[in-house]
Amino acid sequence: MNESVIRQKIARLRAGKMPRVLDLFSGCGGLSLGFHAAGYEIAAAVEFDRDAAKSHGTNFHKGAAAHCLARDITTTPPATLTSALGLGKPESAFDIIVGGPPCQAFARVGRSKLREVADHPEAFRHDPRARLYIDYLDYVDICVPVAVVMENVPDMLNHGGHNIAEEVAEVLDSRGYACGYTLLNSAFYGVPQMRERMLLIAIHRELAGEVHLPEPTHWIDLPPGYEGSRAVALKLLANTDNSAGENHYLPAIDAHPKKGAKAVTAEEALKDLPVIDARAQMKDGTLKRGARRFDVPLAYGGADKQTGYAKLMREWHGFTGRDKLLDHVIRYLPRDYELFARLKAGDQYPEAFKCAGLMFEEALARLDKRPRKNSAAWKALRDSIVPPYDPGKFPNKWRKMEPDKPARTLLAHLGKDGYSHIHYDSAQARTISVREAARLQSFPDGFVFCGTMNPAFRQIGNAVPPLMAKAVAESVLEQIRAALCEPGRLAKVAGAR
Incomplete structure (x- = not known):
């Protein structure tokens, strides 16, 4: 039969x-x-x-x-x-x-x-x-x-x-x-x-x-x-x-x-997308804690920065991008934006932990009265700057992308924190957005991800x-x-x- x-x-x-x-x-x-x-x-x-x-x-x-x-x-x-x-x-x-x-x-x-x-x-x-x-x-x-x-x-x-x-x-x-x-x-x-x-x-x-x-x-x-x-x-x-x-x-x-x-690089994939200045948005209140829904349209801009890959993502037959993006949204990570800005391309968690330690020392030096080591005030200040993970146990937990190379593997874990893909642009000082993750996976801009930010990241990370x-x-x-x-x-x- x-x-x-x-x-x-x-x-x-x-x-x-x-x-x-x-x-x-x-x-x-x-x-x-x-x-x-x-x-x-x-x-x-x-x-x-x-x-x-x-x-x-x-x-x-x-x-x-x-x-x-x-x-x-x-x-x-x-x-x-x-x-x-x-x-x-x-x-x-x-x-x-x-x-x-x-x-x-x-x-x-x-x-x-x-x-x-x-x-x-x-x-x-x-x-x-x-x-x-x-x-x-x-x-x-x-x-x-x-x-x-x-x-x-x-x-x-x-x-x-x-x-x-x-x-x-x-x-x-x-x-x-x-x-x-x-x-x-x-x-x-x-x-x-x-x-x-x-x-x-x-x-x-x-x-x-x-x-x-x-x-x-x-x-x-x-x-x-x-x-x-x-x-x-x-x-x-x-x-x-x-x-x-x-x-x-x-x-x-x-x-x-x-x-x-030559392989398509992260910068070739992302540079035409709208700039998101995480530190500025945090200060003016447009970036805050809470669920990220896809209800705030962002105009593209960056027409002069379109690569062949970016055009493919915008013009994919049957999934053509619109004039504005709805899912170009990022995580609220207020402790880490300044740290992201200081990292160099390719830096991972040990470098980030070391850099955060230096930032903590700088913060202590700016105080009129330095708190006693391990006091509640000292710990509170340190916790507001230094991430808590042991660099010996989590060496690959963080990574700042390199603009001139393809990104490293995206995982479903993007749905939890996104530190594995910190944007290469220090001026933006943030982890990648949902649409940027989609671009790195080669999903065209007209492809719709249902749900809010975390489910969308998980769908992208799990995808072929x-x-x-x-x-x-x-x-x-x-x-x-x-x-x-x-x-x-x-x-x-x-x-x-």
């Missing part, structure tokens, strides 16, 4: 129809946006977080209530989803499944048990470690996509001593898909951020005997920390005997100056950079179209089996 469904979908694609995408664990829609930009139709999504689900429905389905509803994949089987969205039978509703279940869903389960789960899911229906994995496979089995794209953190290659990416690839391989996975860095695909991600591509063998990775479009020499993290993620692979051909890992395609443009997703989507579509145009492709593959 599955082969019949696959061939019906192949016939549909051969007739020139757009591939229909189902995005599982979609978040606000980073993967969806990349696939949309590459020419796919975003048919549906499943997302548990209420704000992220609403963002996805707002951006891809014009705010239709059924598409804005948060859904739990464990209680939403495919038939329930397609019925609620009026998409007919699940096996005929989608051509591509994208997304990535949290790797914690199948950490510690182990390869042998993953195989058992895949073959005998009912026996493990109540195992919380395997449940999301089962439901993800259920969607693949029932919806019968021609291709699957999974994205996740690099640790998926070495999570608790398991190479989960390989285990997933083995199961998809047994389902009839040609599979490959690798580690990609978003800076190599035009994103102004050095973000390392695991990517898995699976294409049904009716269309492909092997899969290919997207070619890099940009280049940069990554800092040592990224190479170290990659080495840790690849450690299990280095100790695996690949002679039996069981390893589905594909080495990433090298990026170098002769093959692409859309430009990297677009490169992946284009690569998959190119492979599918190449197979569709190959004379006798289906007969050849069937004969090979």
